Amino acid sequence: MFVREKVIKAILDSGENFMSGEQLSKKLGISRTAVWKHINALREEGYNIESVNKKGYRLAEKPDDILSSENIAYNLPTEFIGKKVIHLDTVGSTNDYAKEIGNKVSGGTLIISEQQTKGKGRLGRVWKSKSGDGIWMSLIIKPKIEPYKAPFLTLVAGASVVKALSNLGVEASIKWPNDIIVHNKKICGILTELSAEMERVNYVVIGIGINIKTIDFPDEIKEKATSLYKEGYKLSRVDIVRQFCIEFEKLYKGYILDGNKQDTLELCRKYSAIIGKQVYVIKNNKRELVKCIDINENGNLIVKEKNGEIQEIMSGEVSIRGVKGYV
Template identity: 65%
Template sequence: MRDKIIEIILNNQDEFTSGEILSKQLGVSRAAIWKHIKSLREEGYNIESVNKKGYRLIEKPGDLLTYKNISHELNTKFIGNKIIHFNTIASTNDYAKEIASSLEEGTVIISEEQTKGKGRLGRQWHSKINEGIWMSIVLKPDIIPYKAPFITLIAGASIVSALNKLGANTLIKWPNDIILNNKKISGILTELSAEIERVNHIVLGIGINVKTMEFSQEISDIATSLYKEDFKMSRVDIVRNIFMEFEELYMDYINNNCKEKTLNICRKYSAIIGKDIYTLKGDSKELVRCLDINEDGNLVVQTKDKIIKEIMSGEVSIRGIKGYI
């Protein structure tokens, strides 16, 4: 009921909506409408009420990561059609994996805080309350499992496209880090459940540092946030734009096996193509020149002995010769 009330108010932002109209449209008493309005205010909606006029939103609720806000003006067919929102959770990816079999494709688990957020290779991801975007998208593509890693590139291309259209200047550090001013602002964790010839589900985890201003000493040299770099953006706008960018690229890949647009974005906004980088695997470290990303989404590099080889995502970590990138 609250979802329906706020949807009506959002669609009439500049006008008052009377309690009588809400009561008739929704088939409940005006007293029930008032109780729901009080609950919405407690959630953070700044709703004005004026006698004999009704209710209206005083300001756009740009920072509440609820379904009501994200779905408003969201133009997707299935990504984000269902959003499960938490104030706090251990890990959105872990929760999504637990219930993925019962969820529709495109369902999103999103939380204001993660207490046990994680990144690639089991690393901890600091997910402070209200400071970022911590979410997981459940996908159920009809593809052979070996094609699943390309979805990480689709996610990276979607995040960069969304953030850059909103005014940031982000790059991709292949395959799953998003970079702003040579520091990491976002990471992608793709986890797969599959049998030999079929994918059961994919959980696509995305973490974005939006408002964080202070980072631990451990990561302060490599991590930053949109706000710290002076890009003040609404978290809701970011999420909504990522969903729209992702759905387009994802459907091109799943339905048409079309990779071109994703690859073009990954190449255009690459933070490492044309640069010397280190590849790290266990205790070994190799200096290579990054040449390209090939049609399979693998990194093409040249060794100091002029040998050209491919690197698959998940095989190695990458570092710049003077630091993180």
Template identity: 85%
Template sequence: MREKVIRAILDSGENFISGEQLSKELGISRTAIWKHINALREEGYNIESVNKKGYRLAEKPDDILSSENISYNLPTEFIGKKIVHFDTIGSTNDYAKEIGNKVRGGTLIISEQQTKGKGRLGRSWKSKSGDGIWMSLIIKPKIDPYKAPFLTLVAGASIVEALSNLGVDVLIKWPNDIILNNKKICGILTELSAEMERVNYIVIGIGINIKTLDFPNEIKEKATSLYKEGYKISRADIVRQFCIEFEKLYKGYILDDDKENTLDICRKHSAVIGKQVYIVKNNKKELVKCIDINENGNLIIKENNGDIKEIMSGEVSIRGIKGYV
């Protein structure tokens, strides 16, 4: 019922909607309406109330990641249509894996805080309350399991497009980091549940630093946030734009086997193609030149001896010569 109350207020825009009208439309008492309004205010909605006029939003709810706010007028078919929101959780990826078999594809798990957030290769991910976007998307594509890793590139390309739509130009450090001003702003962790020839579900975890201004010493030279780089952008708008862009690229890949749109974005916005980088594997570093990303989403490199090799995601880490990239 609370979702219906906020949707009615969102629909009214700058106009007031009376408690009596809400009561009639929703079939509940005005006292119940008042209780829902107070609960919504506690969630962060700035709802103005004026005697004999009713209720309206005093400002756009840009920073509220509730299901009602993000899914309102979201023009997707299934991505983000079901959102589970938490104030705090251990890990959105872990929770997504718990419910992966029980929910429909496109379900999005979002939390204001993670206490056990994690990144690629088991690294921890700092997820302070309200500072970023910590979310996991559950998808259920009818593809062979070996095709699943390409969806990390789909997610990365979707984030690039989403932020570009909002005025932020970022790069991708293959395969799963989003870079702004040569520092990491976002990480992607893709996890798969599958049988020999069938995908049960895929969880794509995404962490985006939005408001963080001070980073721990061990990562302050390689991590940044939108606010730190001067971009004050709505968290809700970022999530909506991601859902829109992901659905377009995802449907192209799954339904039409179209990889080119995703690859074009990943190549155009690559932070490593054409550069010399260190390939790190088992604590050993090798200086190579990145040449391209092939049709399978793997990185093509040239070794010092001239050999051309294909590197699969998950095999190695990449480090720049002078810094993170």
């Protein structure tokens, strides 16, 4: 742990109590001048650290909006998901960055950037990622599974996001396979990418973009995109990431270690935005109206066509659109 991380951890540990410069100096084995420099640097990062003469330092308010390793990993009750966080000011794409370092870091490493300049979504689409407006992150995992089992992890991620938001009071749903919906508009997209050999996975990168604060959207997406703030949910970005890490690790360990798909599938069905509804399946620019029946054991969508035939649809093949809008 770097010295600055130790400084903020010590202050977080102290809660509402002040820690003097002398206490920090002795605890961390650095000079009081070094403590002062680190405190100032943390203030520049956005930490509201109060200082009182002869008392010391303490946090004046909870750092809810700073997506640093210290805030996310602090007392996080997970074994490995989110225990290592790389927090960037800007990057082309968190998924691309994650793929560059995927072989060099441990599974569970989380890449978070305040801004993406080349954010991307499924099927090559662009994902708008303005600085500070959302959560733009990629999770690197290293499951010991055959490559054909990796696509199910998109459902694990979607179930984890919707459960995390539900824990925080958000009424959200999943538009199979990888969009999270609030009030019939998209707030979150998930992009899963794989590095593998014939019989084993090297690593999986799960990219997640969540619109948090954006109020005004471009004309081309304003009818189908929204944000938590716009829908009346003023939540902490840190709390959302932490809840996601907790929920993802539960479902991930169940699937990878025990072969348990049911917990993920139950959440995907419970929070589905399309099961029981008629939707358009779009493939190669052709639209077909179908009724969504279920999600099967492999995570594929089961639909009934106009002629009554039952079909199984794989996520990589199609897009789904609602009859009267996005869902």
